[in-house]
Amino acid sequence: MATSTLPSALSFSPATFAKLSPAPYLLAHLDPTSSSASPTRPSGRSPQQCRSPSVNTGSLTHANGSAVVRLGDSAVVCGVRAEVLRSSDVPTPYRGPEDSRREIEELGLLVPNIELSTGCSPGFLPGNAPGTLAQSLTQRLLSLLHLSKLVDVEDLKVKYQPPETEDDLPDAPPQLQTKAYWVLYIDLLVISLDGNPFDAAWGAVLAALSDTKLPKAWWDADREAVLCSDQLSEAKSLSLGSIPASLTFAVFTTAAPQKKLEDAKNWVLADPDNFEEELCNESITIVATEKSILRIEKRGGGFVGREAMRELVAHTQSRLGEWKQVLSSEHR
Template sequence: MANGSIAAPGLSFPRDTFAKLTPGPFLHAHLKQPEPVRPSGRAPEEGRNPTINTGSLTHSNGSAVVRVGDTAIVCGVRAEILLASDVPRPPSDNAKEADLIEQLGLLVPNVELSTGCSPAYLPGNPPGTHAQSLSYRVNSLLNESNLIPLKDLTIEYDEPAAEEAVLDEGPTTVVKAYWALYIDILCIALDGNAFDAAWLAVLAALQSTTLSKAWWDADREAILCSPLAADAHKVRLTSLPLASTFAVFSTASPLKQRHQGESWVIADPDGFEEDVCKETLTVVVTPKRKGHGGILRLEKRGGSIIGKDLMRRCVSMAEDRWSVLEAALRGG
């Protein structure tokens, strides 16, 4: 300069530094633009496109690897035979199929967040509440959705009629065993919205699951399985419930009313957005066919921004996203 003084350097930080120092204002600065855009470059209502690969685990009955953004899930299904004689409390004859599957424990999911899947999960730490919560949510949705018909999981035997029985009386069909499916879900990379990715991996793995032909051998009094792949059959899914999670970012403070702040609905939030947003809504929908289908489950957590109108909007977006997820499952 003319007087010989040196100008002070300008204060500027890299983009990632601002995101870490002030995550809320950083996200707000993106969303308040004339055309709102998230830090990831997505529009507020834009979800990430999943990629699905099935059959990756050769020693399981079914498997899938699902990647949604930087969240990656591996799911493997292992089938074991449960003898009916080993069931401590046989179910009643008038019990519903869904109740039977739950009572017998024929679908057993377990979610693990592997060490190193995100900076929050360090070596040597015990399983946290997040993994336990995900296991519970997946388990309850499996039972609630009646996903697999009970007949596909039963091994029956036609007992011949006794000699003294009436001639017109045919053989009696009895259940000798069940197939129990152990569904192991491992998150190897976590960048938000773990439940949607985990549930998608479960559906993809179950779609690829094959069960050996099994029958009761009366002479040996044991269950035998055919070693031939041609005799195996795939597990049928009665429906295709798909989950979509939405987060709400709001500038309203706890001391102000809702209308005094701005709010945005964010579809398929990533890890950064999950840390900033305090309210989420998960919508599980099934395809509408012959008057059936629609909303299967709504899960709302935290906050008070989401009302009836906003919930209807999220349901509509979930129904639109169903076709995207279904196409990814079909292509996997």
Template sequence: MATNAPQSTLSFPREIFAKLSPHPYLLAHLQPSNPSIPPTRANGRTTTQFRTPHINNGSLTHAEGSAVVRIGDTTVVCGIRGEILLASSVPNYRSDKATTSPSARPGYNEAKELDLLVPNIELATGCNPVFMPGQPPSTLAQGLSTRILSLLHTSRLVDGEGLRIWYQPPDLSEEDKMDEDEEPEATEPEIKAFWTLYIDILFISLDGNPFDAAWAAVVSALRDVKLPKAFWDPDREMIICDDTIASARKLTLRGLPIAVTALVFKARDQGREGKSWVLVDPDTFEEGLCDETVTVIVDFTGGKTKMLGISKNGGTVVGTKEVREIVIMAEERWHELNKLLGG
């Protein structure tokens, strides 16, 4: 007499379960049924744990400065090349004297007004399954370029003095003076040109949190920039650059601003909003399940944390308490990246 064999339970591998029911899959990790098990994310990290960063400078020999930044499976290459913009080619730039030029006015942001910082972001084919060959620039790439440009100007990271090329006219008053008692007039230096920095950012692989990785690559590449010594040749009426490496100089940067992004994951409780978790440094899987994003920009100077900016999109969970927690985590991230950047 045949006996009925027990039916095997239907089960799916973790990867299939994550694709079929991503929200319950992540919720099961953050809210385990056993209270003794600590909550973790699907990638094994805690809610406040960042991915390990790796930074390498000077990888591109054809650029004035470069950096490769890898955070988890997100890898960004940033190369910066400099081009010279003559002051005479700038529309409405009437005065180039040191005391009467527009740069002498208080609060004048030369890099912004003259477009001396030009970021461009490209998402390489194969960096993520979403980006296929032959497609026009994505909304993500355009949005990231706009955010990078805005942060460069609001933080005033690059000192405008390092982008100016000066010329000191010779003092000819001694030859022309007619009266020995007449005091020679001091000649005033002139701005003859500016350095324009083209900041090209390429994503080799993308697994979430693109803005933090792109900004870290930009800051690291700017710290690596060495501009050749440039001077005005009055005989040929052109800018000449010195090819010797010893004469090249680094940019002067104001501080070390770091971006930290966090998402809010919400549990669903019978159609109502249940418990929520703040997930710092999210990956692509988590980004698809969260509707609220918070990014803070912090710097650490003089033993104090300085918040340079905060942006928030969607949701109503994040308040003053949550922002304060994110800022504390951003302070820890700043010290970690500061060591890697050689600050």
């Protein structure tokens, strides 16, 4: 007598499960049924584990400085172009106190721009006009460049000492005149996007500025023009200030309208990828140096309190050491 076999149970691959039910799929990883298992994200990282940055500098030969930075599957190319701006061409010359940040900001000497319409992800097809995300990222990068005082305005000045005249006092110190400035155009191209574009873009800016060299420039009084040396040995690197690290966190929660808030579970995910970002309504970006907090940006939600915020700040400052190690290894 033939025996009948039961049909096999319907099963899905993890990739199919993630597409059909993304939120339950992430929850199954963060809240495993086994008490001995620890929360693990689909990528294999723990909730507080970041993707290791990878940096390659000097990738663009036509730029004054360049870098390619990867965070997991997110990759950003950054090139720095330096162009001369004559002081006589400035509509409103800076006449305020000696303040590097204010002078750079008022004269517009740092000009970042980020391009996402490269096919870096399905949501950013080539040829489209810059969207709100690209404009927001550009403005955030510009604001942070000014706030961090990363670039010293003295590195961007082309000075000239006029010859002595009979009217000059014999013991008077020489009066240097600023005849021109270097304007740094910081162009970023996102070639692959898998979440957390700001941290990847800021890392690319740091790496490219660390790689930037400005040619020796001087004012020629006879020609009334700025001349530059083509000798690479005479080029000068930027004297960057304290390097700040940026770290973004996303909050995944089981909170729902029909569930009590105190019954909800929450997980703070460091350096979220694209899959995790789409499932999180709350995000925090912290920018900090070893000694101070430069900026905290918070969007949506209210599950991260003061005590949790202190832990995130400490985590950001520990991330700074990793970025410094990667950047220094590129310039040895």
